[in-house]
Amino acid sequence: xxxxxxxxxxxxxxxIIRWKLSSDGDIIYRYNFIKLKIMNKKIIYAxxxxxxxxxxxxxxxxxxxxxxxxYVVVDVRDIVQEVSVTGKVKPISSASLAFDRVGRIxxxxxxxxxxxxxxxxxxxxDSAELVASLLQSEANVRVQEAxxxxxxxxxxVEDIQVSQAQVDSATVALxxxxxxxxxxxxxxxxxxxxxxxxxxxxxxxxxxxxxxxxIFVASDTSLSDQIEFERFIIEGLLNDWGKSLISLSVSSDLxxxxxxxxxxxxxxxxxxxxxxxxxxxxxxxxxxxxxxLDTYKTETATARTNINSSISAVNTANEKLRTERSDLNIxxxxxxLKKSGTPEEQLRAQEAVLEEARANVSNIxxxxxxxxxxxxxxxxxxxxxxxxxEIVSANTPVLYIISDNKFEIEANVxxxxxxxVNIGDSARVTLDAYGSDIIxxxxxxxxxxAETMIxxxxxxxxxxxxxxxxxxxxxxxxxxxxxxxxxxxxVLAVPQRAVSSRNGDRxxxxxxxxxVPEEKKITTGLRGSDGFIEVLSGLVIRDKIISLAE
Numbered sequence: 001x002x003x004x005x006x007x008x009x010x011x012x013x014x015x016i017i018r019w020k021l022s023s024d025g026d027i028i029y030r031y032n033f034i035k036l037k038i039m040n041k042k043i044i045y046a047x048x049x050x051x052x053x054x055x056x057x058x059x060x061x062x063x064x065x066x067x068x069x070x071y072v073v074v075d076v077r078d079i080v081q082e083v084s085v086t087g088k089v090k091p092i093s094s095a096s097l098a099f100d101r102v103g104r105i106x107x108x109x110x111x112x113x114x115x116x117x118x119x120x121x122x123x124x125x126d127s128a129e130l131v132a133s134l135l136q137s138e139a140n141v142r143v144q145e146a147x148x149x150x151x152x153x154x155x156x157v158e159d160i161q162v163s164q165a166q167v168d169s170a171t172v173a174l175x176x177x178x179x180x181x182x183x184x185x186x187x188x189x190x191x192x193x194x195x196x197x198x199x200x201x202x203x204x205x206x207x208x209x210x211x212x213x214x215i216f217v218a219s220d221t222s223l224s225d226q227i228e229f230e231r232f233i234i235e236g237l238l239n240d241w242g243k244s245l246i247s248l249s250v251s252s253d254l255x256x257x258x259x260x261x262x263x264x265x266x267x268x269x270x271x272x273x274x275x276x277x278x279x280x281x282x283x284x285x286x287x288x289x290x291x292x293l294d295t296y297k298t299e300t301a302t303a304r305t306n307i308n309s310s311i312s313a314v315n316t317a318n319e320k321l322r323t324e325r326s327d328l329n330i331x332x333x334x335x336x337l338k339k340s341g342t343p344e345e346q347l348r349a350q351e352a353v354l355e356e357a358r359a360n361v362s363n364i365x366x367x368x369x370x371x372x373x374x375x376x377x378x379x380x381x382x383x384x385x386x387x388x389x390e391i392v393s394a395n396t397p398v399l400y401i402i403s404d405n406k407f408e409i410e411a412n413v414x415x416x417x418x419x420x421v422n423i424g425d426s427a428r429v430t431l432d433a434y435g436s437d438i439i440x441x442x443x444x445x446x447x448x449x450a451e452t453m454i455x456x457x458x459x460x461x462x463x464x465x466x467x468x469x470x471x472x473x474x475x476x477x478x479x480x481x482x483x484x485x486x487x488x489x490x491v492l493a494v495p496q497r498a499v500s501s502r503n504g505d506r507x508x509x510x511x512x513x514x515x516v517p518e519e520k521k522i523t524t525g526l527r528g529s530d531g532f533i534e535v536l537s538g539l540v541i542r543d544k545i546i547s548l549a550e
Contacts, residue, residue: 074543077493081486082529083420087411089477095445096397100370104391112384116375125371137361144354151342151350163335170328177324178250181317185261188310189241192268195303208235218278230271258318265311272304352537376424376445377465395449409479412459420485432478441467488526492535498547509546517546
């Protein structure tokens with residue numbers, strides 16, 4: 001709707017309605033347009049409020065159900081570790097090359113003025129000790145592999161036959177030990193009977209009666225009474241002992257029987273000790289000749305010697321029985337173990353030993369790699385600071401090379417990442433000027449040993465050389481760099497978000513078919529840039545673990 005007001009010369013407002021004078025003197029009316037925009041905003045606000053209310057109601061009533069776990073199956077994959085930094089392209093000047101370890105220079109393959117290619121070996125350190133260690137470690141790997149193969153194969157029939165023969169031999173030895181103990185028990189009874197009834201009874205009248213009496217008068221009447229009473233007791237002891245020997249055999253409870261024999265021998269020994277004391281106090285007189293007294297002393301001494309010998313013989317035979325019984329038990333256990341095969345725990349333990357041996361080989365090879373200085377770029381050798389036979393420290397420049405490329409990149413790597421980066425690492429470079437689709441291959445040629453402080457944070461200036469001479473590269477361009485610091489192929493790996501840490505240990509939640517997963521301790525290795533981490537031990541392929549929410 002247009003209204004002609006010829007007197008109006010400038011735009012003006014009425015309330016919230018804007019009026020504007022047209023070129024022909026008409027006023028343009030904008031009210032309906034503004035009202036339409038206001039109505040659209042009201043509709044949008046109403047829709048947003050409705051969606052918000054719906055989400056709040058849904059999560060209140062339906063968002064508190066049982067936990068739902070997302071599982072990840074443990075599998076083999078390649079792990080690549082990368083460090084990403086940003087740098088600037090600058091004109092290249094030179095590259096100084098140094099060893100990563102201290103050592104004695106054994107060989108130079110180039111001289112000043114030599115043209116070198118990428119990866120060419122320029123110099124070497126003496127590596128005799130490392131080579132010997134590598135050979136030893138590789139031999140150990142073969143030994144551990146053989147042990148694992150043997151465990152997987154199980155016990156050979158020949159080994160089982162050997163163990164069975166050991167069991168048979170131990171069974172025979174045990175039977176011989178039982179017969180030997182019975183023989184010593186019988187001999188002990190014979191010597192006990194001889195000591196009491198043949199030798200000591202010469203000093204008694206009616207020795208086998210209920211009231212045996214000494215035929216001599218002892219100086220200690222109390223001792224005489226004790227001897228006479230104990231002689232009566234020992235008579236019953238010998239009678240019972242003799243009767244029990246009739247049924248004694250290798251099938252008897254020899255452990256229990258030998259305890260009784262030991263008690264009998266101790267009682268007889270105690271009795272003979274008292275008799276010896278009484279006899280030693282006698283003095284020859286009209287009723288006791290010196291000859292008779294000497295006979296008493298001789299018989300008593302002989303009886304005591306024989307009993308002591310029997311005690312020792314029975315103890316020795318009983319100890320041999322115990323030894324043979326133990327040997328048979330061990331042989332039977334070994335036979336059972338070999339027949340049952342190799343336990344799963346033993347297999348896993350041996351696999352861990354093998355992995356440790358392989359890791360040791362990898363470590364030594366890495367150390368050997370540090371004894372060789374290779375050219376990271378194609379160029380010309382301009383300077384050599386050492387000669388063969390001289391000792392060089394780690395990170396001390398040895399050779400200087402001018403690159404054939406025109407430009408290089410300088411970037412600052414953070415303290416947290418610098419330990420991962422080494423001279424010679426390859427890198428992918430993209431330039432902001434050409435976008436992320438165009439990649440310029442490059443390589444690490446230099447790492448400054450001294451830090452560079454940037455906003456209070458320690459960084460280390462790292463230099464990269466382009467592998468190809470490309471005319472599109474210009475000085476001052478911004479470079480985005482992905483450094484491949486490590487790579488492992490075909491290793492067990494899990495998502496990093498599935499791994500938790502506690503007190504320096506790493507854990508995952510392992511699904512074992514139960515409602516509640518169980519915690520499993522693992523050992524981790526290389527952490528990949530794609531969100532996965534290597535698992536050295538604790539999991540096997542096809543295990544299911546919980547993938548924690550990101």
